[in-house]
Amino acid sequence: MTSLTPYLGEFAAGARLTALACALALVGSLALGVVVALMRTSTMPLARRVADIYVDIFRNVPFIVQLFFLFYGLPEIGPELSPFNTGVLALALAGGAFTSDVIRSGILALEPGVLEAAQVSGLSRITIYRRIVLPIALRTSIRPLGSVFVNLILTSSILSAITINELTGVAKIVASDTFQPFEVYGLLLVAYFAMTTLVSLGAGVLHRRLNRHLHGGAA
C-alpha cells in the first residue's frame, strides 16, 4: 500500500480533474435541465415533442456510445473540442436529460392553487416561473438532484476512455506501473464511494436548509 504514496500527487491531479469536469457538467446539466423541463411542461406541442425526444435518446443510449459519437463525430462537422471539453459536453447533455426529469416532477408537484393565486394577481408568465414555479420546484428537487450529481460523478469515470486523465485514467496508469491493480482499483472504488456519499450528505443538508420554512409547526 505504501508503494502507492509516490503517486499521491498524480491521484490528486486526477481527482481535481474529475471534480472540475463534474462541476462544469453539473452547471450545464442544471441549465439544460431547467430549459428542457420547461419545454416538457409547456403548452406548445412542438416544444414538448422536441424535449421528449431529447430525453428519450439520452436515456436509452449508453453514455460511452454518446461520448464516442461526440469525440469522433464532432470534429467531422466542425468544432475541434479538446477531449476534456468533449467529455464535459457529453456529461452535461446526458445529465441534462435526467435533471429535466427531476425538475419536471418538481414543477408538476406544485399545488395548482398556488399557481392560480399567482395568475389572478396579474403576474406575468415569466414572473410566475421566475418567482414561484422554479424556486419551489428546485427546493423540492434538491435530493433527487443530488442523485443526479452522484450519477455524474460515477459516469465521469468513463471519460478515461477518451484519454482524459481524470481519477480513473490516472488509476489505470498507476495500476500498470506498480503491478498492483487490486490495491489501486480497490482504493479507487472506495474513493468514489467516499465522494458520492459526501455529495448525498451534502444534498440532504442543503435540502433541509432550503426547505426549513416549507414545513413547520403551526403557530
Added chain:
Amino acid sequence: MRYSGFTYNDLLVLLQGLGVSVALFAATTVIGLALGLAWATLRYYRTPVLAPLAAALAELLKNSPVLVQLFLVFFGLPVLLGTDLTPVEAALITLSGNTAAFVYVIAVSAIESVGRDQIETARVFGLTRWQTLRRVVAPQAAAFGFGPLTGLLINQLQVTSLISVIGVTDLTKVGAILNVRTLEPFIVWAVIGVLYYLMARLIARVCARAELRLRAHSQWKGF
C-alpha cells in the same frame, strides 16, 4: 490497416456484437436477479452478521463506477487469486454483482412498502416467516418493485457497453472497430446508438406487458 467502406461482412460482425451484448445482458440479469433476491431475503430474515454486511456491500457497489468495478475484477482479481480471467468471465462476475446490488435495494424497498400490518396479521394466523414472505409479502412487493425494476433493466443494458473497454467484443467494441476502419464515426456510432435504443425500448415494452399480466392475476375478480 486499409480504410474501406462498409461491407456486408460488417452487418454480420454487427449482429455478432449485438448477440454478445444481449447474451451477457440476459445472463447477468438472471444471475443478478437471483442473487439480489437472495440477498434481500437474507435481510428479511435479519440474519445477524450477513444482513448488515450484505447491505454495506450493496451500498458500495451502487455508489461506485461500474467501469472501476470491471477493472478491479478483470485486472485485480487474477493478481489476487493467481488465476487468469477472460474478459467475458470478468464481465459476467462484475455485472451480475452490480445488478444484484440494485435488485437488492429495489427488493428491500418494495418489501418495506408492504404494510407492517400485513406481516403481523400473517404471523398472528400462524404462518411461518417463509410462508408470509412467499404468500403475503412477495406478491405485493413484486407489484411495487416492477416500475423500478424496469428502469434498472434498461440501465443495466447500457452498462453492458462498458465491457468493451476490457476487450469483450460486444456491440460497442464492434462500433469501435468499424469506426477505426471506415472512418465514418457519425454513421457507425449513430447505428450503434439506434441499436441500443431499440433494445431498450423492447425491454420497456416487454416489462410493461409483463406488469399488466402480473396485475391481471392479482386483480380482485369479484364473486
Added chain:
Amino acid sequence: MIQIDGVAKRFGSNTVLNGIDLRIAPGEVVSILGASGSGKSTLIRCLNGLEQLDAGSISVDGHRIDEPKGLQAARRSCGTVFQLFNLYPHMTALQNVTLAPIEVLKVPRPQAEQEARALLASVGLGARADAYPAQLSGGQRQRVGICRALAMKPRYLLLDEVTSALDPEMTAEVLDILAKLAATGTTMLFVTHEIEFARQISSRIVFLEQGRLLADMPTAQFFAQDGALAQPRIAQFLSKMSK
C-alpha cells in the same frame, strides 16, 4: 360594474352554469348562496379567468375577460381570496403581500413593504410579518390571503368560501375582518355557507341552484316571508343550513 351575461360552463357532460345574468355595482356586498355543486365557486373562477366560458360573456368595468388585454385589466381590478389560502409557501407573509404590488404595479419596494406591514397589522398580524405560511395557523394564513388581495387595491374583492377550511374560532376571526371591510364600502362578492354572516353584512343575496339563478334580491327581501323564502327549494336549503 361587473357584468355577467348569459354565462354557461360545462365540465364534460355536466352543465355547471346554465345561463347566469348578474350585475355587481361598486359598493355592493353580494353573497352567493347555494348547495354544493350549484356552481357558486365556478362562477367566481370564471370571473377571474381561471375557467373558460362555454357561452356568454363577462366584463369588468367594460373590459371583456375573453380578450387577453381585457383579462389583464379585469385581474388588476379584482382581488381574490381562496378557500385553501394558496399562499406562496417559500415566501414570508410580508413577501406574499408585496410580490404583486412590486412586480405588477411597479411600487417601489420600501413603499410596498410599508403598506404591507400596515395591512398585516390591521388584521392583527403585525408581529408575524416575517413568518412563513407553514408557521401560521389556518386563520392567520387566510388573513394573509386577504391582505395579499387588498395590497393590489382592487375595486372588487372576490371571496370564494374563505372560511370553509377553518374551524369555528378562526372562522369568527376572519368574518370579523370581512365585516369591517364591508363597512368601509369595499365592493365584495362572497361565495359562502355562512348564512348568518351573509344576512348581516350583505346588501344583496343571490341564490344558485344547479347552475341557475333562483333568486337575486336585496337581503331584507330575501329573508322576508314572502321573499325568496317563498320558493320551497330555497326554504329547504336555508332550514338545512341553519340546523
